[in-house]
Structure formats: C-alpha cells, structure tokens
Amino acid sequence: MKLIKIIYTCTLTFFISIIMFAQEPDPNSFFPSSVGNVWEYDQVWGFAREEIYKDSIGENGHRYLFYKYNDYYTPNPRYKLDTSSAIVFRVPFNPNNTHWLYVKLDADTGDVWIVDSLEVGGNVIYQLALCRNQYDGFFLNYSTTFKEFTFYQYQPDTVINEFSWPDYTITLASGIGEVMHFDEGGGGPQRVLLGCIIDGDTIGPITTSADDIEISLLSFELFQNYPNPFNPITNIRFQTANFGFVSLKVYDVLGNEIRTLVNEEKPAGEYQVTFNGSNLASGIYVYRIKTNGKIISKKMTLLQ
Numbered sequence: 001m002k003l004i005k006i007i008y009t010c011t012l013t014f015f016i017s018i019i020m021f022a023q024e025p026d027p028n029s030f031f032p033s034s035v036g037n038v039w040e041y042d043q044v045w046g047f048a049r050e051e052i053y054k055d056s057i058g059e060n061g062h063r064y065l066f067y068k069y070n071d072y073y074t075p076n077p078r079y080k081l082d083t084s085s086a087i088v089f090r091v092p093f094n095p096n097n098t099h100w101l102y103v104k105l106d107a108d109t110g111d112v113w114i115v116d117s118l119e120v121g122g123n124v125i126y127q128l129a130l131c132r133n134q135y136d137g138f139f140l141n142y143s144t145t146f147k148e149f150t151f152y153q154y155q156p157d158t159v160i161n162e163f164s165w166p167d168y169t170i171t172l173a174s175g176i177g178e179v180m181h182f183d184e185g186g187g188g189p190q191r192v193l194l195g196c197i198i199d200g201d202t203i204g205p206i207t208t209s210a211d212d213i214e215i216s217l218l219s220f221e222l223f224q225n226y227p228n229p230f231n232p233i234t235n236i237r238f239q240t241a242n243f244g245f246v247s248l249k250v251y252d253v254l255g256n257e258i259r260t261l262v263n264e265e266k267p268a269g270e271y272q273v274t275f276n277g278s279n280l281a282s283g284i285y286v287y288r289i290k291t292n293g294k295i296i297s298k299k300m301t302l303l304q
Contacts, residue, residue, distance in 0.1 A: 025145050025174035027086035027106035032177050032198045033065055033079075039177060040206060043191040045220065045294050049207070064091070069221070070241040072268050090115075092226065093237050093272050100127075103149055103172070107131035112160055115151065118227045120303050125154040125229065132169065140195070140204040145174040150184065153301075154229055176203060185299075222289045222296040225275070229301035232278040236261065238289050239270045247290045250275060258285065277302045 035055055041048045051068040056077070058064060061084075064077035079102070080089040086105040092098070100116045107113070108131060115127040133148040149172070153165040166184035173179050179193040195204030223237040240246060248262035258280065261273045275287070282304045288297040 028081075028083050029174045030105045030147055030172040030177070031079075031081070031088050031103070032175065033063065033081055034199050036197070037177075037199070038197040038206065040194045040196065041191040042194055044187075044189075045296050048191065048221075062089075069239060072239065072241055072270070074270065093223075093235070093270075103129070103170075104131070105147075105172075107147075107149075109134050112158075114158060116154075118154070120227070120229055120231050123156060125156050126158050127154050128152045128158065128160055128164070130160055139173050139176060139179055139193075142173075142176065142203050144176060146179075147172050147174075154227075220289075220291055220294065220296070222287075222298060224298060225287065225300045229303045230277070231303045232280075233274060233276050234300060235272055235274055236287055237270065237272045240266055240268050240291060242292070243267045244292045248273065249288055251286045251288065253284055253286065261287075262289075275300075277304075280304075 033052065033055070035052050038049065038051045041050070049070050052065050053068040053073060054066045056064045056066075058080070061082075063081040063083065065079045065081065066076075067074050067078045076093070076095050077091045080091055080099055081087075082089070087101060088103040088105065089099040090102040092100070098116075101113060102115065104111065104113055111131045113129055115129050117124055117126045119125075129152070130150045131147065132150045134145065136143075136145050138144070139146075148169055150169045151167050152160065153167050155164055168184055168190070169180075169182045170178055171180040171182070175198060176193070176196060177198070181190045182188065183190050193204070195202065195206045197203075197206060220241055221239040223239075225234045225236045227234055236248070238246075238248065244265065246262050246264065246266045247260070249260050250258040252258055259275070261275060262271075277285070280302055282302050284299055284301055286297050286299055288295060
C-alpha cells in the first residue's frame with residue numbers, strides 16, 4: 001500500500017516563492033465549488049480526501065455544497081455560497097440553525113467581520129475573523145494568489161485587540177482552495193494540501209488506485225464544540241470514516257477524567273452528542289476522541 005507523507009516546515013516555504021501578477025484574481029476563485037472537485041490532505045490524524053459530490057440552489061439563489069469525506073457522503077450541505085457577494089457561509093450540523101459567515105472572499109488585508117455571535121449569561125459574545133495577508137506565489141508549480149484568514153475565539157466585543165485570542169488560520173489559494181489549516185494555539189499545521197482536481201485539472205499528486213484510496217479509511221474528524229464558550233450545555237460533533245470502537249471523553253486541564261460521552265462501537269457516519277457542564281466550575285476543559293488507534297483533542301470553555 002502506498003503511504004502518503006509530507007514534511008511540515010515552520011513556515012509556508014513550500015509555496016512562498018513570491019512573484020507579482022498583473023491581474024487581481026476573481027474572489028470566488030479562492031473557493032472552487034464545481035461538483036467533482038477533489039482535495040487530498042495530509043492531516044495530523046491521517047490522510048483525508050474531500051470531494052464535492054452534489055450541489056443545490058436555494059430560494060435565495062445561494063448554492064449549497066455537499067461533500068464526500070473519504071467514503072462518507074454527508075446528508076446535509078457543509079457550505080452555502082453567495083457568489084454575487086463572494087461570501088462563504090458555514091452550514092451547522094442542523095442546517096435549520098443560523099449559518100455562520102465563514103469567509104469574505106473579496107476581503108482586503110486588515111478587514112474584520114463577525115463569523116458568529118451567541119448569548120452567554122445575558123451577554124453577547126462574538127467570533128471574529130481577520131483577513132491577515134494576501135500575496136502571490138507558487139503552490140506545487142502552480143502560480144496563484146494566497147489569502148490568509150485568522151479566526152478568533154469568542155470575545156465580548158467586535159474589535160480585535162491585544163486581548164483577542166487567535167484560534168486558527170486557513171490559507172486559501174486562487175484556483176485551488178484551502179492549502180493549509182494552522183492551529184494558532186501551538187499545534188502548528190493541522191492539515192496541508194497534497195493535491196487536488198479542480199474543474200477537471202489535476203494539481204499535484206492525486207491517488208488513483210484502490211490501494212491508495214484505502215488509506216482514507218484510517219481518518220476521522222472531531223469538530224469544535226458549539227456554542228463555545230457555553231453555559232452550561234454544548235454540542236460536540238464528530239465523524240468516523242469506518243466501523244470501529246469510539247471513545248469520547250471530557251477532561252479538566254489537569255488531565256482528570258470528567259465524563260465519558262461515547263464508549264461503544266459505531267459504524268461510519270457523522271454524530272453529535274450533548275455535554276452538560278451544569279455541575280462543573282467555569283474554566284477550560286478538553287474533549288478527546290479515540291478510534292482505530294488515533295486521537296484528536298480540542299478545548300472548550302465553560303462560563304457559569
């Protein structure tokens with residue numbers, strides 16, 4: 001079986017070979033959305049393959065994109081696109097809930113917007129995003145323009161200042177899509193693009209044989225809890241790509257086990273569980289999922 005590996009570096013040197021281009025790219029090209037587009041990533045928890053397998057048009061003219069993750073077809077859309085204003089909305093697990101304003105594709109460096117807001121203890125807190133940088137360069141010998149977007153933890157105001165807490169940064173490339181997801185909390189690169197197929201054109205290496213694609217069965221995903229911070233109830237969503245024993249537990253910052261949320265065999269699919277912290281003190285907690293010998297952990301904040 002062919003194993004795909006990639007060496008992470010401290011910076012994005014694998015695509016920073018700066019050159020100047022005469023024409024500004026179409027903002028929507030930073031988020032290619034044709035049905036049949038494929039992206040393959042090396043993630044900290046394994047290989048992952050994403051494909052847009054269908055789309056639909058809503059009453060407002062927005063396009064809804066449905067993704068296949070490895071061998072799992074999501075029943076609900078993941079993203080909603082407003083191409084007229086170059087805005088990408090993130091569709092939550094329950095598509096009837098508010099859709100988050102994920103990325104403004106036409107944003108200039110320094111632009112800030114509200115991704116989401118929620119009420120905690122009678123006060124409204126906000127998740128903000130910042131267009132941090134834009135530059136031209138190469139990715140896998142493909143000349144393109146890059147945009148970096150940094151997302152911040154929820155905070156009580158709508159201004160990014162010295163008290164704002166960066167959560168993660170995504171780098172989008174024109175004509176390609178997401179090339180890197182970087183954890184600003186010290187985790188470093190969480191996933192890096194290996195190759196893709198965009199509108200029928202192949203950029204970089206793409207798996208072609210059954211043996212290559214078989215390794216996708218080793219991957220799974222744990223999503224950020226919502227809402228976060230929370231008081232006292234939050235939802236935790238995870239996805240498994242194959243049948244296996246799944247353990248999902250909550251710990252305090254000292255490593256003490258607080259609660260077991262899942263501890264059983266589950267088939268491939270997408271799941272959501274509820275965590276109630278009403279009997280716990282305010283603070284940061286860690287939720288950790290383990291399956292098929294792989295582990296993912298994320299932090300959440302309880303505000304009583």
